[in-house]
Amino acid sequence: MAKMKVDNVILPSHGSEKTFDVTITDNIVTSVRPSSAPHHCPSLLLPSLCHPHLHLDKAYLLTSNNPTYAHLAPKTGTFSEALTTTAQAKSLYTEDDLYLRGAQLLSTIYTQGATSARTFVEVDATTGTLPLTVARRLKREFAHLIEIQIVAFAQEPLFSKDDGEANRLVLEGVLASEAAADISVLGTTPYVEVDEHAMSENIHWAIETAIDKCLHLDFHLDYNLKPTGINQGQVMPWAFNVVTFLLTADWNTMNKDKTVVLGHCTQLSHANPRNLRHAAHRIRTHNLPIHFVGLPTSDLFMMGRDHYPKPRGTLPVMDFIREPYCLNACLGVNNVGNAFTPYGTGDPLTLASWGVGIYQAGTEKDAETLYGCVSWRARKAIGLASEQDEKEREETDVVEGMRWKPMLLVENKGAVEVPGPGSGDGVSGVMAFPARQRVSIRDVVWDPPEVNLRKVIR
Known part of the structure; x- marks a missing residue:
């Protein structure tokens, strides 16, 4: 039995405030539950x-x-x-x-x-x-x-x-x-x-x-x-x-x-x-x-x-x-x-x-x-x-019992780091700022994520 779990993801059909853990067994979604351990920068799960x-x-x-x-x-x-x-x-x-x-x-x-x-x-x-x-x-x-x-x-x-x-x-x-x-x-x-x-x-x-x-x-x-x-x-x-x-x-x-x-x-x-x-x-x-x-x-x-x-x-x-x-x-x-x-x-x-x-x-x-x-x-x-796939994908939803097809995971970074101002000895520090989070389809279309933040989940 092949089993896979995708944790702490935003499902657009449920809004951007909630995160879920999704379990897939033999290419069937067997569980969609609220995240057991929510993280401050969850990923966004979208149709591929x-x-x-x-x-x-x-x-x-x-x-x-x-x-x-x-x-x-x-x-x-x-x-x-x-x-x-x-x-x-x-x-x-x-x-x-x-x-x-x-x-x-x-x-x-x-x-x-x-x-x-x-x-x-x-x-x-x-x-x-x-x-x-x-x-x-x-x-x-x-x-x-x-x-x-x-x-x-x-x-x-x-x-x-x-x-x-x-x-x-x-x-x-x-x-x-x-x-x-x-x-x-x-x-x-x-x-x-x-x-x-x-x-x-x-x-x-x-x-x-x-x-x-x-x-x-x-x-x-x-x-x-x-x-x-x-x-x-x-x-x-x-x-x-x-x-x-x-x-x-x-x-x-x-x-x-x-x-x-x-x-x-x-x-x-x-x-x-x-x-x-x-x-x-x-x-x-x-x-x-x-x-x-x-x-x-x-x-x-x-x-x-x-x-x-x-x-x-x-x-x-x-x-x-x-x-x-x-x-x-x-x-x-x-x-x-x-x-x-x-x-x-x-x-x-x-x-x-x-x-x-x-x-x-x-x-x-x-x-x-x-x-x-x-x-x-x-x-x-x-x-x-x-017909089933069309309905599922148009609603961008993931529900228990549906067939799993490859999905696109858009990851979010916690921080953006850039070199800091040089100190007296010529050694630069690091400046870090909270990264903007993509939490909806709007965010992905208006500001497409870098390729290294995209991952196909099969």
Whole structure:
């Protein structure tokens, strides 16, 4: 019988004044009791973090300092340049290089508190199956730490340009091979096709293939800031078309319990509210498992480069969650250390914290929602949350009888110590001050704790 105890922890659902001792036996919470010996700086116990959208094979292309990719450093920083240089990088991949960068990324997100991740790996005529082969190895080696979903991902066209058919054949071959056992998701990028007809073919093929293979579906979509509507010069977001396509394909019946994620969708940041309400109503009425994933770190870096003044746009995640839309939405990091997002560590808590400013979401309730966007809402988006798990995690509660899943322990230091003023003999003393305590979700989102204060409890 495996038994574990976590003592003197704050459970957010019970407020910050009480502390508890939690006992877990054979992965079941068997006891939640008031702390027997409360400490003046208790730890905070929270649901662990989740990456709903993370490119595994492209991580650290710029920040690994691998000379192989040195000539691909951004010159203009544009999206088209990032597409071009990243495509060039793919032809230079080696198994050892892919493994090292992937392992570095997964190790880092675990120390940050993530225990689940949807990871994209590109499969096309250039890369072949090499990134997928490495991803499968990493999935096995990190299985004890992170629940990894692999997305067989088409960044390149499937129905246009010279290599569209070749790309599609490679992807179809992978989905029919023994490697398919490790693939949970099919992902495509319709906007890289040359015209609307090819984009429509891309989406229809992806929906039909996901249904045939019983896979989750993930689209990179509407990555622009074009005016929305039906008048001249305006373009209706493809996200609205996806709703229609899914209903026509009878997704809920044909691919039960599989989610559909729409990533980026920056165009929706200024969609007509009436059109958006209509689309949201259709999604809710038909109970479509559509989840929107906002990716602000890359969106805000890329959008508006060809205009002056320079507009910025990212999916309005907080507005989508609130009334009148009441949609499923969360936050993802997308890229780390490459031309699409050359800055940042990929820390989900930092992303949630930035969300306070990006979405002007400054209340305590907003902080809880933003934490959920990088935790239980993200897990729900990628299909890793059961109904019981959703309820437990949304309430951030720990109750007797529930299944134990990895949790994030945020530790509190008793004091902050800094060198004191030097004395006459040149020897410095130490000045010590009581450390600020993080005792609620608000504290963690507004002021993310250092990584060394985070610990995953499995």
